Amino acid sequence: MMNNLLVAQSGGPTAAINATVVGVLEMAKLSDRIDKVYGAKYGIKGVFEENFIDLEALQHNTKQLDILKQTPAAVLGSCRFKLGKSGDGNLEGQCAKIVEILRKHEINYFVYIGGNDSMDTVSKLSTYCEKHGIEDIKVIGAPKTIDNDLVGTDHCPGFGSAAKYIATTVMELERDVAVYDIPAVTVVEIMGRNAGWLTASTALARANGGKGPSLIYLCEREFDVDRFIEDVKDKIEKENGILVAVSEGIKNAEGTYISELYKPNIVDEFGHGYLAGVGQVLTDIIRERIGCKVRAVELNLMQRCAAHIASATDLEESRMLGMKAVNAALEGKTGVMVAIKRLPSKDYAINFCYADVNEVANAEKTVPLDWITEDGHDVTDELYDYLYPLIEGERRIRFKNGIPNEISIL
Amino acid sequence: MMNNLLVAQSGGPTAAINATVVGVLEMAKLSDRIDKVYGAKYGIKGVFEENFIDLEALQHNTKQLDILKQTPAAVLGSCRFKLGKSGDGNLEGQCAKIVEILRKHEINYFVYIGGNDSMDTVSKLSTYCEKHGIEDIKVIGAPKTIDNDLVGTDHCPGFGSAAKYIATTVMELERDVAVYDIPAVTVVEIMGRNAGWLTASTALARANGGKGPSLIYLCEREFDVDRFIEDVKDKIEKENGILVAVSEGIKNAEGTYISELYKPNIVDEFGHGYLAGVGQVLTDIIRERIGCKVRAVELNLMQRCAAHIASATDLEESRMLGMKAVNAALEGKTGVMVAIKRLPSKDYAINFCYADVNEVANAEKTVPLDWITEDGHDVTDELYDYLYPLIEGERRIRFKNGIPNEISIL
Numbered sequence: 084m085m086n087n088l089l090v091a092q093s094g095g096p097t098a099a100i101n102a103t104v105v106g107v108l109e110m111a112k113l114s115d116r117i118d119k120v121y122g123a124k125y126g127i128k129g130v131f132e133e134n135f136i137d138l139e140a141l142q143h144n145t146k147q148l149d150i151l152k153q154t155p156a157a158v159l160g161s162c163r164f165k166l167g168k169s170g171d172g173n174l175e176g177q178c179a180k181i182v183e184i185l186r187k188h189e190i191n192y193f194v195y196i197g198g199n200d201s202m203d204t205v206s207k208l209s210t211y212c213e214k215h216g217i218e219d220i221k222v223i224g225a226p227k228t229i230d231n232d233l234v235g236t237d238h239c240p241g242f243g244s245a246a247k248y249i250a251t252t253v254m255e256l257e258r259d260v261a262v263y264d265i266p267a268v269t270v271v272e273i274m275g276r277n278a279g280w281l282t283a284s285t286a287l288a289r290a291n292g293g294k295g296p297s298l299i300y301l302c303e304r305e306f307d308v309d310r311f312i313e314d315v316k317d318k319i320e321k322e323n324g325i326l327v328a329v330s331e332g333i334k335n336a337e338g339t340y341i342s343e344l345y346k347p348n349i350v351d352e353f354g355h356g357y358l359a360g361v362g363q364v365l366t367d368i369i370r371e372r373i374g375c376k377v378r379a380v381e382l383n384l385m386q387r388c389a390a391h392i393a394s395a396t397d398l399e400e401s402r403m404l405g406m407k408a409v410n411a412a413l414e415g416k417t418g419v420m421v422a423i424k425r426l427p428s429k430d431y432a433i434n435f436c437y438a439d440v441n442e443v444a445n446a447e448k449t450v451p452l453d454w455i456t457e458d459g460h461d462v463t464d465e466l467y468d469y470l471y472p473l474i475e476g477e478r479r480i481r482f483k484n485g486i487p488n489e490i491s492i493l
Numbered sequence: 494m495m496n497n498l499l500v501a502q503s504g505g506p507t508a509a510i511n512a513t514v515v516g517v518l519e520m521a522k523l524s525d526r527i528d529k530v531y532g533a534k535y536g537i538k539g540v541f542e543e544n545f546i547d548l549e550a551l552q553h554n555t556k557q558l559d560i561l562k563q564t565p566a567a568v569l570g571s572c573r574f575k576l577g578k579s580g581d582g583n584l585e586g587q588c589a590k591i592v593e594i595l596r597k598h599e600i601n602y603f604v605y606i607g608g609n610d611s612m613d614t615v616s617k618l619s620t621y622c623e624k625h626g627i628e629d630i631k632v633i634g635a636p637k638t639i640d641n642d643l644v645g646t647d648h649c650p651g652f653g654s655a656a657k658y659i660a661t662t663v664m665e666l667e668r669d670v671a672v673y674d675i676p677a678v679t680v681v682e683i684m685g686r687n688a689g690w691l692t693a694s695t696a697l698a699r700a701n702g703g704k705g706p707s708l709i710y711l712c713e714r715e716f717d718v719d720r721f722i723e724d725v726k727d728k729i730e731k732e733n734g735i736l737v738a739v740s741e742g743i744k745n746a747e748g749t750y751i752s753e754l755y756k757p758n759i760v761d762e763f764g765h766g767y768l769a770g771v772g773q774v775l776t777d778i779i780r781e782r783i784g785c786k787v788r789a790v791e792l793n794l795m796q797r798c799a800a801h802i803a804s805a806t807d808l809e810e811s812r813m814l815g816m817k818a819v820n821a822a823l824e825g826k827t828g829v830m831v832a833i834k835r836l837p838s839k840d841y842a843i844n845f846c847y848a849d850v851n852e853v854a855n856a857e858k859t860v861p862l863d864w865i866t867e868d869g870h871d872v873t874d875e876l877y878d879y880l881y882p883l884i885e886g887e888r889r890i891r892f893k894n895g896i897p898n899e900i901s902i903l
Binding site for chain 1: 506566660665668701702804881884893894895901902
């Protein structure tokens with residue numbers, strides 16, 4: 084009878100999710116109680132399909148592990164699949180099937196790396212095991228999301244790297260838009276439908292005294308278009324080439340997305356409603372009401388996959404969480420998410436802890452309103468201080484032939 | 494009587510244009526024949542306005558010079574201004590005014606860094622000087638453009654860094670779009686109205702065996718929408734998550750931009766024609782005709798300012814061209830652009846040479862059609878081999894507080 088471990092990845096890619104796989108592989112290698120490590124392809128879907136890869140060769144190849152740590156996206160593939168909703172909808176049947184497959188492959192430990200939906204899977208599967216007295220299968224969640232919106236953890240793996248990319252890029256953009264001495268507004272649209280953490284991280288572009296964004300709007304706070312135009316007018320009177328950062332999810336007082344509000348009549352030649360981003364919508368409004376030069380920049384997918392400028396802090400914590408997840412399973416834990424606790428100290432310091440997966444699955448951690456300045460268009464020092472340590476440190480990326488060396492999807 | 498030198502920057506920002514300023518400052522420091530170095534703010538506009546900065550402190554600060562070398566955009570500011578067209582339009586009067594101002598500040602050497610328009614200025618000013626027997630003022634152009642479209646030089650400073658950013662980002666995006674096992678098309682829109690060099694550089698994402706873009710369309714070749722849809726269908730049958738790279742300037746057989754062709758009826762609530770990019774237009778068409786998941790990604794301004802992943806080859810050549818420009822002036826040259834000549838050798842090797850500014854001012858170097866594959870949607874090995882050495886090498890960027898250390902506009 085073997086003691087095998089299964090790892091899978093789920094949800095949107097990040098620059099740090101593979102570092103967690105690295106941590107899982109390393110800890111499994113360090114323990115004599117684990118035989119084989121399998122990877123399920125395309126998340127929990129791969130479990131149903133028994134689409135498993137033996138990760139032994141990778142596990143013992145130090146150089147490949149190091150390259151994997153700097154590879155973005157999800158090396159095992161990913162999925163968007165919720166138990167009891169997707170598939171045949173029969174939760175009991177789905178869980179029974181998973182248990183049957185895990186037993187067939189002598190898998191006692193299952194580490195699932197992902198966000199809310201993945202923790203929902205961890206919760207349902209572990210609850211099923213508990214209900215049916217299944218004690219030989221331990222299910223552990225490991226957090227991952229660039230959105231930083233999971234509860235039960237101080238911050239989320241993947242976020243720090245996204246924030247570092249955003250802070251760096253916004254600083255570079257600020258240099259770029261400042262070169263002409265004419266009034267111009269560049270609106271930078273940042274990911275985040277409900278949580279403004281990524282948009283807040285644009286403030287880190289000021290870390291070395293640079294101007295950074297002149298205005299920052301998070302989706303947590305109601306967005307008023309008239310007030311926005313006044314804010315822009317104010318700034319553009321004093322400075323040329325200003326940069327405005329907005330969350331894609333900003334909404335008006337009625338809770339309607341600004342991106343939807345201002346494009347009701349636009350259809351393309353096929354009669355489709357046009358899917359413009361909020362940056363495009365806001366630049367249209369500025370052009371109309373102020374008349375200056377405008378441009379919208381969407382940081383798009385690059386926010387979650389720009390591993391070439393990953394945060395060393397983020398990568399290392401992500402790796403450690405993978406190790407912690409394996410240790411938790413070995414110590415008999417199940418139905419928990421490994422998490423990060425920030426310690427009260429002058430210098431940034433953390434420890435690892437556990438979060439209740441039920442709570443994680445059903446909640447979203449947004450930016451506290453009192454971390455947004457009263458005028459509504461900037462972040463407070465508290466928020467800046469929370470964010471800053473998460474982007475600290477640079478990994479010396481291995482390049483090959485002019486581009487970073489990475490591992491393709493397995 | 495002093496022998497002063499003036500340097501100015503013009504046109505769109507790049508990641509390497511400040512490296513040329515560094516080279517100018519260094520060469521001026523190395524020569525006993527130059528007293529002061531001034532920078533004109535906002536290009537030739539700053540000359541008319543006598544908006545000069547004394548660069549002496551910077552010139553002697555080794556650390557600041559090193560930081561400047563990794564700072565994107567244009568540290569002196571830039572402009573879009575053509576002699577004889579912009580301003581009062583009186584070319585003779587404009588040139589006389591410039592000469593008067595240069596003499597007032599005892600400036601004998603003027604290095605102007607920029608693209609076609611800047612070389613037009615170099616051409617007109619040097620022609621004026623020659624015509625009027627003015628021998629004490631030497632005007633030298635130094636090339637700069639991410640578009641790589643200047644004639645008379647093997648390639649242009651700024652291009653290699655943009656290409657490196659694009660190749661790296663496209664590789665990261667390719668990882669990202671491959672994580673789900675469902676058909677999806679991501680269209681990446683790359684800068685370039687008439688020259689497809691930047692779009693071609695997406696092929697470098699394959700340098701380490703990665704898939705890279707499944708389809709690449711340069712603006713040099715006529716774009717047929719029906720054929721494009723067939724190409725996409727072909728690819729999407731065989732692979733999930735494909736990536737398509739297109740030049741913003743692709744045109745149909747009639748020479749109309751695809752971005753304009755397919756949005757004739759779209760107006761926003763203000764009655765404005767909607768300015769969608771070609772990526773957005775193509776994803777709309779794919780959604781309509783194929784029906785799979787689509788996304789448009791525009792690399793936007795990041796292409797020209799992502800100095801954090803600059804090409805070491807590009808930065809070093811840019812710096813050397815700044816040095817060469819000063820040397821050229823000291824050796825009595827005027828009305829020339831310093832340029833790069835690629836040497837015939839197995840390993841990449843270059844020398845510096847001079848280009849005729851008149852020619853540079855009035856021409857654009859596009860990708861030769863026989864460097865595009867016959868099927869029209871990829872690049873040939875010749876093009877790949879031309880591009881590859883230009884992204885080689887990484888500068889070890891100085892970071893501070895989690896982001897690259899940079900110098901704000903002076």
